[in-house]
Amino acid sequence: xxxxxxxxxxxxxxxxxxxxxxxxxxxxxxxxxxxxxxxxxxxxxxxxxxxxxxxxxxxxxxxxxxxxxxxxxxxxxxxxxxxxxxxxxxxxxxxxxxxxxxxxxxxxxxxx
Amino acid sequence: xxxxxxxxxxxxxxxxxxxxxxxxxxxxxxxxxxxxxxxxxxxxxxxxxxxxxxxxxxxxxxxxxxxxxxxxxxxxxxxxxxxxxxxxxxxxxxxxxxxxxxxxxxxxxxxxxx
Numbered sequence: 001x002x003x004x005x006x007x008x009x010x011x012x013x014x015x016x017x018x019x020x021x022x023x024x025x026x027x028x029x030x031x032x033x034x035x036x037x038x039x040x041x042x043x044x045x046x047x048x049x050x051x052x053x054x055x056x057x058x059x060x061x062x063x064x065x066x067x068x069x070x071x072x073x074x075x076x077x078x079x080x081x082x083x084x085x086x087x088x089x090x091x092x093x094x095x096x097x098x099x100x101x102x103x104x105x106x107x108x109x110x111x112x
Numbered sequence: 113x114x115x116x117x118x119x120x121x122x123x124x125x126x127x128x129x130x131x132x133x134x135x136x137x138x139x140x141x142x143x144x145x146x147x148x149x150x151x152x153x154x155x156x157x158x159x160x161x162x163x164x165x166x167x168x169x170x171x172x173x174x175x176x177x178x179x180x181x182x183x184x185x186x187x188x189x190x191x192x193x194x195x196x197x198x199x200x201x202x203x204x205x206x207x208x209x210x211x212x213x214x215x216x217x218x219x220x221x222x223x224x225x226x
Contacts, residue, residue, distance in 0.1 A: 042116070042118075042216035043205075043216040045213055050212070098145070098162045098164070100145070100159055100162065100207065103157035106156070108155075
């Protein structure tokens with residue numbers, strides 16, 4: 001199985017503070033994704049990357065930025081966290097076409 | 113526009129019975145993949161089954177099968193012989209072959225009753 005880890009697993013932060021979530025993969029998969037999961041919305045794409053320094057926006061990218069300086073790491077940053085960004089964040093990689101994504105374990109972020 | 117619809121927010125099934133979770137999709141792409149994922153209460157997302165839009169036969173993986181009706185744009189998941197461990201959220205997803213993004217439904221919460 002492709003190794004994919006997210007950190008931290010849980011975080012509570014205050015409104016207005018910056019927050020960075022990390023996704024790390026142990027294999028050289030080109031594509032990496034950040035999703036957020038909210039009740040009643042399923043999973044929605046925030047940003048994705050198709051290579052080092054190559055990123056693009058998803059459907060809910062406002063308030064988020066990403067960076068990928070190394071193949072194995074994909075960082076998601078909330079520049080100034082808001083309560084609407086309280087969510088569970090999943091990182092994913094695309095391993096095999098007929099298996100879809102492999103997901104990280106998720107990060108539960110609470111903005112108070 | 114791509115859209116996945118799961119109209120059953122919650123479902124109950126008796127242990128050892130079969131259950132069908134509904135999924136319809138909308139896409140203008142001629143080629144796409146359909147997926148089902150399971151999310152137990154522990155939170156991880158687990159891949160269950162895949163169906164390609166040009167596959168002639170319905171996909172099966174153990175107790176899971178995908179009832180694919182292309183003309184109706186439906187991709188229902190059938191779980192046979194339900195077990196208590198099947199209690200979880202289930203998400204339907206689609207990936208157009210022209211891109212890499214997945215589109216997810218809102219999920220169905222399945223509870224298996226002993």
